[in-house]
Amino acid sequence: MSEHSLHSSYREKLIEHLLIGELLKFSWLNKDFTLEIAKPEVDNSGYDIIAESNGIIRHTQLKAAFVVSATASQKIHIALSKKPSGCVVLVYFNNETLELGPYYFYGAAPGFPLPSLDHLKIAKHTKGDAGGVKAQRPNIRVLNRGQFEKLNTVNDLYEKLFGSPP
Template structure:
């Protein structure tokens, strides 16, 4: 077992902070200074961050995967569709250096609602009940990697989220 599996919650939080820092840094470098970041008190509506810039409010569900991982799907909460401009940002990172990128994005243009999730497969619990049955998670849908737009840089991600920098 590696530190990545033993301390996955720590790593997830670290990647989140690095991403937020990179987005704020870009806002600073572009002399925009408008990016605001908030976090929900309770994690039950499908998003990890609220980010606002250029008059666009994004409710962002974050996903992370190390470069070279075989992961091809992500599970997302349907409540994200109820937010005005919800989206999913899938951050790839280097396992050794923790450098971020590339990024994958699922959502609509800035200011537009998340595309419908109705036609996506419903996720199941990873563990079975007493008789081994894995019940459906009615609020969770499975997104394939092909549903995402691949973005190489933090600049491209910022533009996808908020329009021009």
């Protein structure tokens, strides 16, 4: 078993912090200085961070996967669609160097709500009950990687999230 499996929570937080650092660095280098990041105290609406820049607020669910991962889908909470400019960012990373990219984005233009999730498949629990039946998770939907927009750089991701820097 690899350290990625044994310490997945640690890795998840590390990737989150690396991404936030890259977004803040982009803001700094573009003399924008408006990016603010906040974390929810309770995780019941499907987002991991709240990011605001130039009046655009993004409630963002973060997902991470190895660059060579064959992961074809992600599970997202329907409550995310009720947030202003909710979105999902899938961050691919190199499992040896932890270098980030490419990025995949699911959402609408800055200032607009997440597209409806009603048409997406309802997720199921990963473990079955005593009879082997995997119950549905009515508040969770399955989003296929093909529904995301691929972005090669953190610069592209920042502009997708907040528009062009001033």
